[in-house]
Amino acid sequence: ILTKDKKKNPLPSSSREELSRKATISMGYFYFQWFWLLMSVVSSIVLVFVLKIVVFLWWRPRRIEQHFSKQGIKGPPYHLFIxxxxxxxxxxxxxxxxxxxxxxxxxxxxxxxxxxxxxxxxxxxxxxxxxxxxxxxxxxxxxxxxxxxxxxxxxxxxxxPPLVRKLEGDGLLTLKGEKWAHHRKIMTPTFYVENLKLINERRKVLSASCEVESAEEKPYDLLEHMIRANLKGPNHQTITVHDxxxxxxxxxxxxxxxxxxxxxxxxxxxxxxxxxxxxxxxxxxxxxxxxxxxxxxxxxxxxxxxxxxxxxxxxxxxxxxxxxxxxxxxxxxxxxxxxxxxxxxxxxxxxxxxxxxxxxxxxxxxxxxxxxxxxxxxxxxxxxxxxxxxxxxxxxxxxxxxxxxxxxxxxxxxxxxxxxxxxxxxxxxxxxxxxxxxxxxxxxx
Missing domain, CATH: 1.10.630.10 (Cytochrome P450)
Incomplete structure (x- = not known):
């Protein structure tokens, strides 16, 4: 009978309260550690970000000014950010x-x-x-x-600037590197002098008869040439529809x-x-x-x-x-x-x-x-x-x-x-x- 009673009431109420208090403290300490760890990470990120801003807006400009000043190149003094x-x-x-x-x-x-x-x-x-x-x-x-x-x-x-790129397009004026060289190679033949002379000849035909007669020498049409390059496949000079x-x-x-x-x-x-x-x-x-x-x-x-x-x-x-x-x-x-x-x-x-x-x-x-x-x-x-x-x-x-x-x-x-x-x-x-x-x-x- 005593054993059964002990199983029903293994601990007095004061002991249970003590265990609950210790568990609460333990959980609080756990959350406290995670909070400070999170704050440390956030602080580190903010610090790195601030340091990058300081380097970009102050330290680097000062170093550049000093670098050129030693070579005799001056200029109006740099003002922070502006x-x-x-x-x-x-x-x-x-x-x-x-x-x-x-x-x-x-x-x-x-x-x-x-x-x-x-x-x-x-x-x-x-x-x-x-x-x-x-x-x-x-x-x-x-x-x-x-x-x-x-x-x-x-x-x-x-x-x-982004606005300028929207107006002028992301074409030869703004492209760089291999993509620029690739597009330039495709488009250059269109602007050969002999092809440009055909513009004038076609204009004279239009002015005289309002009809464009077929010619033995086919003009080098830029858009047509780009479309053909797009259809040739991966082993040729391709250019996407977006391009x-x-x-x-x-x-x-x-x-x-x-x-x-x-x-x-x-x-x-x-x-x-x-x-x-x-x-x-x-x-x-x-x-x-x-x-x-x-x-x-x-x-x-x-x-x-x-x-x-x-x-x-x-x-x-x-x-x-x-x-x-x-x-x-x-x-x-x-x-x-x-x-x-x-x-x-x-x-x-x-x-x-x-x-x-x-x-x-x-x-x-x-x-x-x-x-x-x-x-x-x-x-x-x-x-x-x-x-x-x-x-x-x-x-x-x-x-x-x-x-x-x-x-x-x-x-x-x-x-x-x-x-x-x-x-x-x-x-x-x-x-x-x-x-x-x-x-x-x-x-x-």
Whole structure:
């Protein structure tokens, strides 16, 4: 009987309470340990994150400034997080607040105001901070040749902002490495000069009969060629449907805007300088007649018109600057440049440099191209409206052909002057454009 009672009540109530209390303490201690372990992990993650931010926003910029300062490269001081953005915005707003003097082509202080301002203080090569991103300005043609040609494997195109990539597409303009080389190889044959000449021939047929007759020589259609590459299979030069869409966006953006940009500035310049307009018209009428559409054989004979277009591209290049980023540590003209530094080549500053182009560098003088592009300046790398090297604009020949053809037809049929409302105010919004438009008065001949 006693044994059964003990089994029913093995412990007194006080003992059970003690065991319960100890179990509660044990569980509390267990949870306490896990809590502190979790807090330690979270604290470590936060600490690493904070350290990375400190390194990115403060320590690395200071080290870069010291690295270049030892080599004689200065620049405006870095400010935490914002870099030189405050000064950049201020200089840009001040420069764009009023138009240029009429017929002035000295556009550098307006379209690259920060470069014009700091060049006078620090020289042609200086360090400028776009937020925590360092950019080293390079305008020496010899160094430009190293960047784009001699040591091009050491550099890559910088990343475009997301909004820009949405507009221009993720095509040749933004691709890098093997994918860029693969797409370039597929698309390049479309832009061979002989294929571009067919555009003009087909246009003449359309104008005459509104029908496109079959030709023995089939034109090299870009979209058709990309589709064929997509269907060939894995053992050939393939390109996905997504890539085709992105390349079409790129071609539309680059082809439409850059060509129209060139024609806009060429028309403005011919309206500003009627003597050159008349000389160009005389050449067009002599070579092509008063109404005949210029043929593929006529276009190479329009040398003066080609000189005028080159001078337009020199004074008003579509892109006012080009940026490349170092993929590895590299030496450039005696400078040690670490990996990850962006190099800013101010195209418009090089095009307007009196040391390269003479005392009339900011004047409209197409005659400087009389002996060709290679002999127009004191250095062959001084003229780069379409870029240089392997990444030179794939549609360069097409843009010039279209502009020459359209300008020749315009000169055949019209004379033109600037409207009284025209305000000369070049500005940059991805490309160089007239801020207040280009009102032109056309008079039929």
């Amino acid at each position: 870099g030189n953005l405050k000064e950049l915005v201020g200089l840009t707003l001040k420069a764009s607040s009023h138009p240029l003097m009429p017929y002035s082509h000295n556009i550098l202080p307006r379209v690259l105001s920060f470069y014009h301002h700091w060049k006078k203080i620090y020289g042609t090569s200086f360090l400028v901070w776009f937020g925590p991103t360092a950019r080293l300005t390079i305008s020496d043609p010899a160094l430009i040749r190293e960047i784009f040609i001699l040591k091009s494997d050491c550099f890559e195109k910088n990343e475009s 085709m869409v992105e390349e079409c966006k790129t071609i539309f953006f680059a082809g439409k805007d850059t060509t129209s940009n060139l024609m806009t500035w060429a028309t403005i310049l011919l309206a500003m300088h009627p003597q050159w307009q008349e000389l160009a018209r005389e050449e067009v009428l002599r070579v092509c007649g008063a109404r005949d559409i210029p043929s593929k054989d006529d276009l190479p004979k329009l040398k003066l018109l080609g000189m005028i277009l080159n001078e337009s591209l020199r004074l008003y290049p579509p892109a006012v600057a080009t940026i490349r980023r170092t993929k590895t540590d590299v030496q450039l003209g005696g400078l040690d440049i670490p990996r990850g530094i962006e190099l800013l080549v101010p195209t418009v500053a090089v095009h307007h440099d009196s040391r390269l182009w003479g005392h009339d560098a900011t004047s409209f003088n197409p005659a400087r191209f009389a002996q060709g592009v290679a002999h127009a300046a004191k250095h062959p790398m001084a003229f780069m409206p379409f870029g240089l090297g392997a990444r030179r604009c794939i549609g360069q020949n097409l843009a010039v052909l279209q502009a020459k053809l359209a300008t020749a037809m315009m000169l055949q049929r019209f004379s033109f002057d600037l409207a009284p409302s025209y305000r000369h105010a070049p500005a940059v919004l991805m490309l160089l454009y007239p801020q207040y438009g280009a009102p032109i008065i056309f008079r039929k001949l």
